Amino acid sequence: MIRIRIRTLFITILLALGLWQFGEGSYIYAKAAVAQELIEEAWHKTLQNLESHKPWPWADTWPVARIKVPELDVDLYVLAGDNGRALAFGPGYRFGTALPGELGTSLISGHRDTHFKFLKDLHNGTEILLQDINGQWHRYVVEAQAIVDASQAILEVPDMANLVLVTCYPFEALLPGGPLRYVVRAFKQDAEVVLI
Numbered sequence: 001m002i003r004i005r006i007r008t009l010f011i012t013i014l015l016a017l018g019l020w021q022f023g024e025g026s027y028i029y030a031k032a033a034v035a036q037e038l039i040e041e042a043w044h045k046t047l048q049n050l051e052s053h054k055p056w057p058w059a060d061t062w063p064v065a066r067i068k069v070p071e072l073d074v075d076l077y078v079l080a081g082d083n084g085r086a087l088a089f090g091p092g093y094r095f096g097t098a099l100p101g102e103l104g105t106s107l108i109s110g111h112r113d114t115h116f117k118f119l120k121d122l123h124n125g126t127e128i129l130l131q132d133i134n135g136q137w138h139r140y141v142v143e144a145q146a147i148v149d150a151s152q153a154i155l156e157v158p159d160m161a162n163l164v165l166v167t168c169y170p171f172e173a174l175l176p177g178g179p180l181r182y183v184v185r186a187f188k189q190d191a192e193v194v195l196i
Helices: 002-050 117-121
Strands: 062-069 073-081 105-110 125-133 137-149 160-171 180-188
Touching: 002 062, 002 073, 117 180, 137 160
Parallel strands: 105 160
Antiparallel strands: 062 073, 062 125, 125 137, 137 180, 160 180
């Protein structure tokens, strides 16, 4: 009788722990989905009055651009800053580089296992569309991909509008971080882009 009670208690505890873990995992996905909706809403407000809007009151980031890769069905909002807190919710713009859409090198980074997982599928000639804070769309075309050491500086191209997308490498690594980065460089094309 005592063995049955102990076994029942043990099974109940295991079941409770399993349900708790399932709930925690579901909470993370739900939080991420709500965050994306709030970021999208903040972006639309930014486009309406050309002022930065935080997605939630305590956020230390805000959307600064939007990236689309039609070939891969990618549509992402770029957040201000490329620290861990911003990168948890989307790709991040590196302060101190050219603003997205402007002359110079604009650097945007993201996590290899979430928002920037698609970088491995980019190839020379892939079109990247970028919307700036004025609502204007810019067309970039991928011209190079490279694997570099994280300590290497990204080569600036100050006289041309170019976009550098960076993520950790290799893509399927089990441990976060690592010494390598996957870098994609795309150059702005002169053709005007009109999206509806």
